[in-house]
Amino acid sequence: MTEGQVKPPHSNRGVLRKKEEEKKQLTSMIDYVRVSFKTHDIDHIIQNVLHIHKDFMTEEPRGFYGYIGTWRMDMIKVFYSAPGDDRGTLIELSGKGCRQFESFLECRGKTWFDFFQDCLNENGSFTRLDIAVDDKKTYFSIPDLLKKVQNGLCVTRYRRIDSNLSNEAMDGSSVGTTIYFGSKKSESYLCFYEKNYEQATKFNLPYDDLEDWNRYEIRLKSERAHSAVCALISDRNLKKVAIGVISNCIRFVEDGEGDKRKRNTSSFWLDFVDGVEKLQLTIEPKKDFYEKSRNWLQNSCAPTMKMILEADRSLGNSRLLDVILNAEDGALGESDLLNMIFNADLKEKHEKMLDTYLTPIHEMVV
Numbered sequence: 001m002t003e004g005q006v007k008p009p010h011s012n013r014g015v016l017r018k019k020e021e022e023k024k025q026l027t028s029m030i031d032y033v034r035v036s037f038k039t040h041d042i043d044h045i046i047q048n049v050l051h052i053h054k055d056f057m058t059e060e061p062r063g064f065y066g067y068i069g070t071w072r073m074d075m076i077k078v079f080y081s082a083p084g085d086d087r088g089t090l091i092e093l094s095g096k097g098c099r100q101f102e103s104f105l106e107c108r109g110k111t112w113f114d115f116f117q118d119c120l121n122e123n124g125s126f127t128r129l130d131i132a133v134d135d136k137k138t139y140f141s142i143p144d145l146l147k148k149v150q151n152g153l154c155v156t157r158y159r160r161i162d163s164n165l166s167n168e169a170m171d172g173s174s175v176g177t178t179i180y181f182g183s184k185k186s187e188s189y190l191c192f193y194e195k196n197y198e199q200a201t202k203f204n205l206p207y208d209d210l211e212d213w214n215r216y217e218i219r220l221k222s223e224r225a226h227s228a229v230c231a232l233i234s235d236r237n238l239k240k241v242a243i244g245v246i247s248n249c250i251r252f253v254e255d256g257e258g259d260k261r262k263r264n265t266s267s268f269w270l271d272f273v274d275g276v277e278k279l280q281l282t283i284e285p286k287k288d289f290y291e292k293s294r295n296w297l298q299n300s301c302a303p304t305m306k307m308i309l310e311a312d313r314s315l316g317n318s319r320l321l322d323v324i325l326n327a328e329d330g331a332l333g334e335s336d337l338l339n340m341i342f343n344a345d346l347k348e349k350h351e352k353m354l355d356t357y358l359t360p361i362h363e364m365v366v
Contacts, residue, residue, distance in 0.1 A: 025137060026275040027282045028238050030112050031095045031217065032130035034225075035119045038088040042071060042080045045089050049118045050076070051366045052104060056359065058352045065090065073356060076101055091119075095132075102285035107361045112281060113236055116229050129225040131241065133279065134195070135214040139272040142177045142194050142214060148252055148266075149179065155251045155261050158182040158189070166197070175200075175207060181250050187224040188245060191217040218245050238279045247273050287361055 037045055046054050052073065060070045066087055067079035075097035081087035093101055105111060119126070146163055148154060154161065164178040176197030182189030195215040200207045218241070220228050228241045253263040356364070 026133055026135055026279055028131055028133045028242070028279045029282055029284065030098050030130070031132035032128060032219075033093040033098065033126070034090060034128035035124045035126045036088060036090045037119075037122055037124050038086065039122070040080065040083060040088055042078060042089050045091065045122065046071065046078060047366050049091065049115070049122055049124070050078070050101070050104070051108060051118075052076070053364050053366055056352065056356050056364050058349050074100060091124075095130075096286075099284055099286040102283045103287045103361050104365055106283065106285045107365055112283075113233055116233050120230075120233070126226040126229045127222055129220045129228050131218040131220075131228075131238065133216040133218070133242065133276070135216065135275075136211060137275075138212040138214050139275060140214075140268050142179065142192055143174065145192065145252075146177055146179055151255070152260065153252055153255060153266070155253055156181060157249045184219075187221045188249075189219055190246065190250070191219060193217075216246070218242065220245075238281055239277055242276050242279055243273070246276055 037049075039045065043054060046052055046057065054071065057071045057073045057076075057078075060072065062068075063070045063079040063081075065079065066085075067081050067090060068085075069080050071078045071080070075094050077092045077097065079090040079092065081089070101115075105115060116126075149161055149163075158181050160183055162180040164176075164180075165174065166176040167173060168175055176194045178191065178193035180189060180191055193215055194213070196210040196213040197207060198215075199205070199213070200210050231240045231244075232238070252266045252269040253260050254266055256263050
């Protein structure tokens with residue numbers, strides 16, 4: 001039986017909805033996917049692989065990676081190439097795209113394994129697969145792990161290990177450490193970082209308010225990515241992939257004399273590997289489409305307009321508002337601004353965004 005003919009069981013075993021009691025253990029999610037198809041029949045791919053009604057997607061006359069256009073539903077993207085271009089069609093799901101797509105999988109009673117199988121059935125070739133392992137138990141400190149690397153206590157197949165350190169400008173305190181095991185240009189590398197600091201920076205939260213949270217990302221490309229997907233379909237769990245990359249590629253040992261490759265593995269690393277061996281694939285489906293647009297409206301547009309209205313109110317005129325809105329009569333007030341909003345013409349992309357936001361998931365699936 002060929003890789004494209006692997007048939008998964010009909011049950012959904014091996015995939016869990018993340019629960020509160022699981023958050024102190026190692027959990028894992030699919031965090032990035034790129035899969036290409038030789039066909040130019042984009043309608044077929046959207047309907048038979050993504051299983052989404054194309055009417056809820058928006059076309060953009062631009063693409064990436066050499067593709068000339070995109071059909072997208074927020075972070076769920078399908079790129080298409082010019083006629084005769086053997087690039088064909090490409091599905092890309094970023095981290096947010098994966099969470100959004102999980103809403104469709106959950107609605108259909110399907111799993112990532114089913115999606116992977118649909119891709120292989122259509123002769124898809126996986127060119128990128130990221131698996132994120134979240135650790136809120138924190139088996140180890142990332143800065144301490146980096147010190148062990150610097151002290152020569154890491155046995156690895158990778159030729160290089162890089163790191164990034166972030167510090168506060170005022171007092172020099174650490175606000176996040178990242179370690180890269182392997183070259184980012186290679187087909188396989190690992191990224192270990194402090195997710196709590198990343199989230200604090202992203203949402204402008206005090207660092208001390210967030211619980212400990214490490215993230216370990218397995219990033220695979222080209223043949224490594226495709227082989228990993230086939231292994232996932234065959235076993236319906238992450239053990240082979242996670243252990244195959246993490247445990248077989250890096251190991252931390254005790255300090256001592258002589259060849260470090262012959263030293264005993266550190267107990268903390270043995271505990272971590274034991275946790276990885278128990279990993280199951282979890283999902284966090286989110287119908288959170290066009291979050292970026294809403295955040296822009298809330299965080300940039302709304303405060304700016306409030307500032308304009310407050311300034312005009314204090315000055316007893318609407319001059320600043322007139323400048324922004326290019327008003328002619330100098331008499332615009334708050335009600336006039338609301339009228340402009342209510343009377344604005346929505347473009348097709350805005351109509352699609354609104355439809356997607358208001359339509360139940362089950363009405364968008366094929």
